[in-house]
Amino acid sequence: MEIRLENVCYLDKTSSLQDISENFIENNVYGIIGPSGSGKSTFGKLLAGELILHEGHIYYDNLLIDSDSNRDKYVEVQKKVGYVSEEQEFIMPTVYEELAQKIKKQHYRESELEKRIFDALKMVGLSRTFISRNPRTLSTGEQRKLSLAIALICNPKVVILDEPIFGMDPFEQKKLIRLVRMLKMRYHKIVIIISNDLDFMLPVVDQILVMEDGKVKMNQAKYQALKATRKLKNMGIQVPRMIEFSDIVLKKKKIKIGYRDHMNDLIKDIYRYAEWGCHNK
Amino acid sequence: MKQAIKVTKLRFSYGQNEVIHGINFQVAKGKIATLIGNTGGGKTSLVKLLIGLEEGQGQIELLGENLEALSTPLEQIIRVVFASSYQTFRAKNVKNILMHPLKNMNLKEEEINIYLGDIVALFKIEHLLSKNPKELTKEEASIIAIATALVTKPQILILDDAFIHMGAIAKKRIFRILKQLNRKNHLTIFNVTHDVNDILYGDYVILLYQGKVVLKGDVADVIKSEKILKKYHYELPFMAELSDKLRYYNVIEETILDMNRMVSTIWK
Numbered sequence: 274m275e276i277r278l279e280n281v282c283y284l285d286k287t288s289s290l291q292d293i294s295e296n297f298i299e300n301n302v303y304g305i306i307g308p309s310g311s312g313k314s315t316f317g318k319l320l321a322g323e324l325i326l327h328e329g330h331i332y333y334d335n336l337l338i339d340s341d342s343n344r345d346k347y348v349e350v351q352k353k354v355g356y357v358s359e360e361q362e363f364i365m366p367t368v369y370e371e372l373a374q375k376i377k378k379q380h381y382r383e384s385e386l387e388k389r390i391f392d393a394l395k396m397v398g399l400s401r402t403f404i405s406r407n408p409r410t411l412s413t414g415e416q417r418k419l420s421l422a423i424a425l426i427c428n429p430k431v432v433i434l435d436e437p438i439f440g441m442d443p444f445e446q447k448k449l450i451r452l453v454r455m456l457k458m459r460y461h462k463i464v465i466i467i468s469n470d471l472d473f474m475l476p477v478v479d480q481i482l483v484m485e486d487g488k489v490k491m492n493q494a495k496y497q498a499l500k501a502t503r504k505l506k507n508m509g510i511q512v513p514r515m516i517e518f519s520d521i522v523l524k525k526k527k528i529k530i531g532y533r534d535h536m537n538d539l540i541k542d543i544y545r546y547a548e549w550g551c552h553n554k
Numbered sequence: 555m556k557q558a559i560k561v562t563k564l565r566f567s568y569g570q571n572e573v574i575h576g577i578n579f580q581v582a583k584g585k586i587a588t589l590i591g592n593t594g595g596g597k598t599s600l601v602k603l604l605i606g607l608e609e610g611q612g613q614i615e616l617l618g619e620n621l622e623a624l625s626t627p628l629e630q631i632i633r634v635v636f637a638s639s640y641q642t643f644r645a646k647n648v649k650n651i652l653m654h655p656l657k658n659m660n661l662k663e664e665e666i667n668i669y670l671g672d673i674v675a676l677f678k679i680e681h682l683l684s685k686n687p688k689e690l691t692k693e694e695a696s697i698i699a700i701a702t703a704l705v706t707k708p709q710i711l712i713l714d715d716a717f718i719h720m721g722a723i724a725k726k727r728i729f730r731i732l733k734q735l736n737r738k739n740h741l742t743i744f745n746v747t748h749d750v751n752d753i754l755y756g757d758y759v760i761l762l763y764q765g766k767v768v769l770k771g772d773v774a775d776v777i778k779s780e781k782i783l784k785k786y787h788y789e790l791p792f793m794a795e796l797s798d799k800l801r802y803y804n805v806i807e808e809t810i811l812d813m814n815r816m817v818s819t820i821w822k
Contacts, residue, residue, distance in 0.1 A: 506722070
C-alpha cells in the first residue's frame with residue numbers, strides 16, 4: 274500500500290492546506306507535528322476521506338481522488354483508512370452496538386460479528402465487560418480506546434490517529450506504542466500519528482513531518498528531524514527534555530552530548546565531560 | 555494553615571461500580587497541587603465531586619466550609635477548566651464568553667469592565683476579543699477557557715487536562731501567569747494531569763490510582779519516591795531523575811530542577 278499526494282490543496286473557513294506533495298508507504302509509522310492551527314488535523318481528515326479535496330490528486334495505490342471524484346470514491350477511501358478523530362462522538366447506547374454498527378454492511382453472522390467485536394476490543398486493551406457500557410459514560414482514555422477499536426474493526430490498510438494519547442495515562446501510552454508497533458510489524462500497515470507529544474512519538478515513528486501554516490515544512494527520518502530542535506521549539510513544540518538539555522550544554526559549554534535513548538548513557542557522557550573539565554583546570 | 559480543599563472519607567459510585575474508595579487529602583490555601591493518576595481511576599469524578607456536579611459519600615470542605623453549605627456562591631470560590639471546556643463556548647465572540655460568568659455576580663457595568671480589563675491584560679488576549687469562538691485555534695480556545703474561569707477571581711482553580719491542546723510555549727506562558735496569581739492573590743491551583751513533568755510547577759502532589767490515594771506529599775518528597783511512582787507506571791520528571799543520578803555519582807550535591815542551573819553547576 275502506498276498513498277501518494279500531488280499538489281494537494283484544501284480551504285475552508287477555519288483551515289487551509291497548500292500544495293502538499295508527500296508519500297506514505299506501508300510498514301512505516303509517520304508522525305505529524307506542528308503548532309495549533311497548522312493544519313495537522315485537517316490533513317489527517319483529508320487523508321481519511323473525511324473532507325472533499327479541492328485541488329490536486331491523492332492516490333491510494335490505484336484509487337485516485339481528485340476534485341472530480343464522487344461520493345462513492347470517498348466511501349472507498351474510508352474503507353481503506355481507519356481514522357481515529359480527536360473528538361469522536363458516540364451515538365449508540367452500548368459499546369457493542371457502536372462497534373457492530375461500523376461493520377453492519379458486511380452482514381456477518383452473529384457469531385462472526387461477536388468475534389470481530391471482541392477481537393477489536395482485545396487489541397486496544399478493553400475487557401469484554403465493556404460491551405454493555407454506554408460509550409458516553411466511559412472515561413476519556415477509555416473512549417479513546419473505543420474510537421481506536423472502531424477504526425480497527427474493518428481491518429484498514431491505513432490507520433490515522435489524531436492526538437491518540439489525550440486522556441491516557443503513561444501506562445496506556447506505552448500499551449498504545451506496543452499496539453502501533455504491532456500494526457506496523459505484523460500487519461504492515463501505514464500508521465500516521467498526529468500529535469505534538471514528541472516524547473510519546475519518538476519511540477515508535479520512523480518519519481516526522483512538520484507542519485506550519487497549512488504546509489509541510491519538513492519531512493525527514495526521525496533522527497534527522499530532531500537535529501532541527503531549535504526550529505521545533507520556536508514553533509511551540511515541546512522537544513524531549515533530553516534534547517533540550519543537550520542543547521543548553523552545547524550552547525553554553527560547546528560540548529556535544531547529543532540525543533540518547535537512555536538516561537544512563539547521558540549520565541556517562543556528562544560524567545566523562547565533567548571530569549575532563551576538571552582535569553583541564 | 556487554612557485548607558483550600560479538604561476531602562475526608564470520600565466515596566463515589568457509578569451505579570454498582572465504586573470508583574472512589576474513601577479517600578482523604580488536603581490542599582493548603584495558596585498552594586499548587588498536582589493530581590496524577592491512571593485513566594478511569596477516578597480523577598474526573600473527583601473533580602466533579604469538588605464542584606458539586608456529582609454527589610458522593612463523605613465530606614468535602616472548601617476554604618473551611620462544607621460544600622453543601624457555602625456562604626459565598628460556588629463560582630466565586632472555585633472554578634474548573636476541563637480539556638473540553640472550549641467546546642461549550644456559545645457566545646458570538648470571545649468578549650461575550652469572558653463576560654458571561656460576570657453577569658451572575660450583580661456587578662455594575664463599570665465593575666464588569668474592570669474585571670474584564672484585568673483578565674484581558676493579564677492573559678494578553680486583546681487581539682482575540684472580537685473573534686468568533688469557531689475562528690480560534692484549539693490553543694487559543696484553551697487559553698480563553700482558563701481566562702474565563704479566572705475572570706470572576708475565584709480562590710481555587712481546578713484544571714482537568716486543561717493544557718492538552720497547548721504547545722510548549724503557550725503552556726509555559728500560561729503557567730507563568732497562574733504562578734503570578736498564585737503568589738500575588740494566593741490563588742490555590744489544583745492541576746489534574748497525565749504529564750508527570752507538571753508536578754515540578756507545583757508544591758504538592760497527589761497520586762490517585764484506581765480510586766485510592768496511593769501517594770501524597772510535597773514535591774521534594776515525591777520526587778524521592780521513584781519506586782512508588784514506577785510501581786504505578788509513572789517515570790520521574792526528567793530533571794528529577796537526572797538530578798538523582800548525578801547526585802548518586804557525586805557530580806552534584808543537591809537536587810537541581812532548573813536546566814540552566816544544572817549545566818552551570820556541572821561545569822563550574
